[in-house]
Amino acid sequence: MTKTIAHELAKKQKEISIAEFFERNKHILGFGNPTRALVTAVKEAVDNSLDACEEARILPDILVEIHTKGEDGECKIIVEDNGPGIIKRQIPLVFGKLLYGSRFHAIRQSRGQQGIGISAVVLYGQLSTGKHTLVLSKIGEKQPAHLYELAIDTNKNTPEIVRNEIVTWEKEHGTRIEITIHGDYKRGRHFLYDYLQSTSIVNPHAQITFVEPNGDKHLFERVTDTLPAPTVELKKPHPQGIELGTLIKMAKHTSNRKLSTFLKKEFTSMGERTTDAVCRIAGLDKDANPKELTREEFIRLHKAFKKVKIMAPPTDCLSPIGETLIKRSLKHETREISPEFIVATTRPPSVYSGHPFQVEAGIVYGGKLDPNSPVKILRFANRVPLLYQQGGCVSTAALSDIDW
Amino acid sequence: MTKTIAHELAKKQKEISIAEFFERNKHILGFGNPTRALVTAVKEAVDNSLDACEEARILPDILVEIHTKGEDGECKIIVEDNGPGIIKRQIPLVFGKLLYGSRFHAIRQSRGQQGIGISAVVLYGQLSTGKHTLVLSKIGEKQPAHLYELAIDTNKNTPEIVRNEIVTWEKEHGTRIEITIHGDYKRGRHFLYDYLQSTSIVNPHAQITFVEPNGDKHLFERVTDTLPAPTVELKKPHPQGIELGTLIKMAKHTSNRKLSTFLKKEFTSMGERTTDAVCRIAGLDKDANPKELTREEFIRLHKAFKKVKIMAPPTDCLSPIGETLIKRSLKHETREISPEFIVATTRPPSVYSGHPFQVEAGIVYGGKLDPNSPVKILRFANRVPLLYQQGGCVSTAALSDIDW
Numbered sequence A, B: 001m002t003k004t005i006a007h008e009l010a011k012k013q014k015e016i017s018i019a020e021f022f023e024r025n026k027h028i029l030g031f032g033n034p035t036r037a038l039v040t041a042v043k044e045a046v047d048n049s050l051d052a053c054e055e056a057r058i059l060p061d062i063l064v065e066i067h068t069k070g071e072d073g074e075c076k077i078i079v080e081d082n083g084p085g086i087i088k089r090q091i092p093l094v095f096g097k098l099l100y101g102s103r104f105h106a107i108r109q110s111r112g113q114q115g116i117g118i119s120a121v122v123l124y125g126q127l128s129t130g131k132h133t134l135v136l137s138k139i140g141e142k143q144p145a146h147l148y149e150l151a152i153d154t155n156k157n158t159p160e161i162v163r164n165e166i167v168t169w170e171k172e173h174g175t176r177i178e179i180t181i182h183g184d185y186k187r188g189r190h191f192l193y194d195y196l197q198s199t200s201i202v203n204p205h206a207q208i209t210f211v212e213p214n215g216d217k218h219l220f221e222r223v224t225d226t227l228p229a230p231t232v233e234l235k236k237p238h239p240q241g242i243e244l245g246t247l248i249k250m251a252k253h254t255s256n257r258k259l260s261t262f263l264k265k266e267f268t269s270m271g272e273r274t275t276d277a278v279c280r281i282a283g284l285d286k287d288a289n290p291k292e293l294t295r296e297e298f299i300r301l302h303k304a305f306k307k308v309k310i311m312a313p314p315t316d317c318l319s320p321i322g323e324t325l326i327k328r329s330l331k332h333e334t335r336e337i338s339p340e341f342i343v344a345t346t347r348p349p350s351v352y353s354g355h356p357f358q359v360e361a362g363i364v365y366g367g368k369l370d371p372n373s374p375v376k377i378l379r380f381a382n383r384v385p386l387l388y389q390q391g392g393c394v395s396t397a398a399l400s401d402i403d404w
Helices: A005-010 A018-024 A027-031 A034-055 A088-096 A118-129 A185-202 A244-253 A260-268 A272-281 A297-305 A325-334 A394-401 B005-010 B016-023 B027-029 B035-053 B088-096 B119-127 B183-204 B245-251 B261-265 B274-283 B295-307 B323-333 B395-403
Strands: A061-067 A074-081 A133-138 A145-154 A158-167 A174-182 A207-211 A216-221 A341-344 A350-354 A355-357 A358-364 B060-069 B074-081 B133-138 B145-153 B158-167 B174-182 B207-211 B217-220 B341-347 B350-352 B355-357 B360-365
Touching: A005 A185, A018 B016, A027 A034, A027 A118, A027 B027, A027 B295, A034 A061, A034 A074, A034 A118, A034 A174, A034 A185, A034 B005, A034 B207, A061 A185, A088 A118, A088 A133, A088 A145, A088 A158, A118 A133, A118 A145, A118 A174, A118 A244, A118 B245, A158 A394, A158 B174, A158 B350, A174 B207, A185 A207, A185 A216, A216 A325, A244 A260, A244 A297, A244 B119, A260 A272, A325 A358, A358 B350, B005 B035, B027 B035, B027 B119, B035 B074, B035 B119, B035 B174, B060 B183, B088 B145, B088 B158, B088 B183, B119 B133, B119 B145, B183 B207, B183 B217, B183 B323, B245 B261, B245 B295, B261 B274, B323 B341, B323 B360
Parallel strands: A061 A207, B060 B207
Antiparallel strands: A061 A074, A074 A174, A133 A145, A133 A174, A145 A158, A207 A216, A341 A358, A350 A355, B060 B074, B074 B174, B133 B145, B133 B174, B145 B158, B207 B217, B341 B360, B350 B355
16 A cells, blocks of 8 residues: 555544643643632632532631742642541542542532633642642541542543551541642732632632731631522523534433433423423424434424423522622621622522523722722622633623713 | 541542533633634634645645535534545544544644644534534545544544545545534624634645635635745753653653763753753762652752753744745735735744744735724734734734834
């Protein structure tokens, strides 16, 4: 067979591991520069702590400590929580394997569905400083505390356990991590402080202590002892929020042999009558085998979802903060300004193409606020501060248009 | 053993596939909305074509065709090139497996080192429209043309071959792909046109034909028959551009038993004298086994790289366009304005912390340019137009500061 140029080029075509992909693309994953990397690292850890506490119905008490005493440009980040802890077997996987975690699966309001997770921080630390990550976790009063020193094998995307021992930890339960990264504390401090303050505002039930490298301590106090209402996992998708490709994938993997059963069992809000109407409008037999539909039939089905009036999905997967607590949080965090006017609102839940959502907002005005300084906008999604691309946001655009 | 909350939470901790990761994070990978998805999809395909032609030393002739006749919101994208083609065995992998390709490995100036590659477009098409991708490729005049209809198994991240046959294709060699995605042509058209025009400006050796859904044809003509100088792959990293973690990883995997041999063989610009100086300043024995250095010793070595004067890396991995061709391209693409003034410059190659780079710029002024319209800035990196986050760029900031 003739060797063509294509054969030559084929030699270079091979697979890379997700860890190598991360190395190449760290800028899009939040580690583009040492300032941003510092904030991303703390954020991934704090989001994990808040989510774990919320799932375990524990009032979060989180310590964030930064040390810059080591090598030039190195920041040691310590994040410690009083959460439920992580069982021994899972510790190396949660911190030492990319794309492993609990946050990727559920359809509910949780903080870290997006992004690449805490193991990416471990990897970034390892790549930029060569240092291993320390994880200490304890799951209950009478349980041992496990200390792990971890690295990531980037070729195989598996955790390397450098050290693993049982230690004494006076804490009843919780997790403490120490990750050293190449970070810029001088430039990052301001963003970090803002991130922690904002996080505290939208998590009034959380207590966050921030210890700076020089020992300065900031306490973002808990303003309520009431945990957010537990969110219910939305186990099934709503027909109006599904993409055609996902619908086809679901139908291919279903164990239901009839279209009507498939629709009723695997989607939310699909009762007998709605299912009948959808099938009729799509011109499909209710008893057809969903696995055997043609692409054209799926397209008709997908269109019928939009034509039939389908009940909105339940909104108990949402957990709003509530007007009282937003106001209390804002008042507490702006106490140095003593604003004249603090108002907050929680709109009723709504649904956009099958996705439940709810809008909450608060405004602080007057007092010692400098009338000449620009408006400060804090934006959030799922109780997580949005730190970047402020300009791309519709609320920023609307706020800039108002003549304050 | 007591079942704690941590045990309950552990049930949800599991691995997801890279394809699921993509689904969750498609906004950061360039598929956040139907407008952007359209441009990203065409860009991934065109970058591949340009890179393949360049490696095979072929003057690229690329056809980009968009059809919107199908379902509402669906765009069929066709990209056809006269490149070297892809050998049969590799076709399903290149298009049907995420993180597979040739562009992730080499240290040289190539277009698509970043981003997730063409298979992500195939996946996005499948998820958003349920349609399969068609790939036709031929590697030489007397070779058969292979047609593949492909999908991606997202659970396993492997290609699903729906159809594979040998067909007749009059073309001597090349690749043609057809991917149907959910895209917004009406809004995306403008960005797409700009992207193709910009691509043509920085690739004066390429001919790009753009056929719109209504049949309108735009020809971005080739203005030179000279291919860019072939770039030489920078096989070894430069000591001043390496991160500490990567240095440690290299030392752990080296087959060289002496530190001096390791430094001379696995880095560029490390001769006998430089190596001696580095070891001396780091206080390390030249004959030490690199695998056995402690982290503290690696830190000293890493610091010594910055203290010793090391020759800059070779810059033949760069392939500038050159002043003449930039001017010719700009003149051709702005011919409707008949500008009075076109000037371009190619600065000498330079090195920033071990990374070779080179700056080229061109300005068009006067003629029928509207004096009141804002300056239009085209930004590029490695011959690829930078389409987003214009504000975040230092050249944009500098240009806005000038009183034109």
